[in-house]
Amino acid sequence: MIEFLKGIWGQNTSKTVEVMPEETMGFWRSLWQAFQHLLTASGANIVGPVLMHLDPSMALFTSGIGTIVYSAITGVPAYMGTSFSYIAPISFVMTSSWGNQGMVGGGIIAAGLTTIVVGLLVRLIGWRWINILMPPSILAMVVISIGLLLAPVAWGEAANNPLLALITFTLGVIFATKFRSGSVISALPILLSIATGYLVALVLGQVNLKDVYAAPFFVLPRFIMPVFDMRVVVPMILVTVTAVLMEHLGHLKGTSSIVGQDFIPRTSKSLIADGISNMLSWSGTPSVTYGENMGVFAITRVFSLKVMYLAGILAVLAGFLGKLSPIILSIPQGVLGGATCLLFGLIAWAGFNLLQSEKVDMGHKNNQIMVASMGTMMIVAIIVEYLRPIVSGIDLSSLSGGKDAMATLQGFAGTLTVGSFAIPGLVAVSLLGIVLNLILNWQEIVTAVKNPAEGK
16 A cells, blocks of 8 residues: 555655755655645745735645646746745735725736736847846845835834834844754744744734634635736736846846756746746736745755645645634734844845945946936835825825925925826836846847857
8 A cells, every 4th residue: 555655645765855856756755845845935925925915825736726727837946935025016006095905916916917918028139138227236136125125114013012123133033043054943933933922922912813713723815806907917017027026036046056956947937937827926926936935945955846736736735724824913013023123124125235246346436327217216216105195195284384394395205106096116226227227228228139159
């Protein structure tokens, strides 16, 4: 019987390390590895949906489907986790008076289609042109913007309960720095700080479990009808062609280095599979290949595709747990605020680190202009996005004093708009960088277009 089951599972190696994608270990060892991947990705698949005001259970469910689809199409081991690059535009939509989840679903589908189109273009003309259109200097500033533009969100949540926020933030710093590098604790500082902060809040009686008790143990996935609204579609596409696209290419290069196999020739197929997986997540959260899971590969040296299939199946099953979302949504804002202050800071740090790791020549005038201009736009965008929800609904006629000052603030809060359309700060920063690069480096771009074979 055991041999029969092994035949069905397809075990073809007894190795425990250096397990290549095409190799299959025993089922139970593979299952343990799959749990590690699910746990590692759970940070993004729990915190991300909460910040986006979306359902964490559906985020897990769709990430599992995406992982299975991507692995099957590409043969590249990867886990599809919630992308933090989309937090700003999605949370902006979900907290607006006109926004709803259907619009977000339409934006996710549009983002997936965009990635598929880019994948098809890469198949035709190669991938080097992407680095030319969006060099590391622009990518780094976009990543910095992703972290800093979310600072008002983190601060607002932390201000709801400064004590819980401080406890959670401190725990996150301890978990990230005081444990052995590569350990489970050091790999999941954000998730563990939230879990510990939640326990502290429970002890202090600051958690409302009413909805948790009322929720059923098992639920069916909650699919939504997508709505295609240009106020959502355009920002989602712009975030995709800037931050997300470069993030994906970086992950593919990193995975190649860790596994010891060159996956770069599969760039087109990888982008197309990423786009398909993203489209299938319209009822959850937009997903991308998840960088933290690359760390699992580096530590375990297990790259089996069967492990990734199991991780995807486990995530899908988690989506049926009815009490999961209420538990996550019961996390106090102070806990989330403390964790996200650290998280968003780490995202911004990754951008600064990219400037150094990619050896961006800051003595070059073109880079100086692009970085300085995008930095200025970033500061403006931070202030605008902080002011928008505060001053937009204030009626000047109802004020007895300070009308001029309030009018000035309202005018400034409305600067990043086109007609009645409010431009998310990340989109404004990204567009400025792309336009400046086209203007300042047009000769290199023209040369690349004339010699497309060099980029294949």
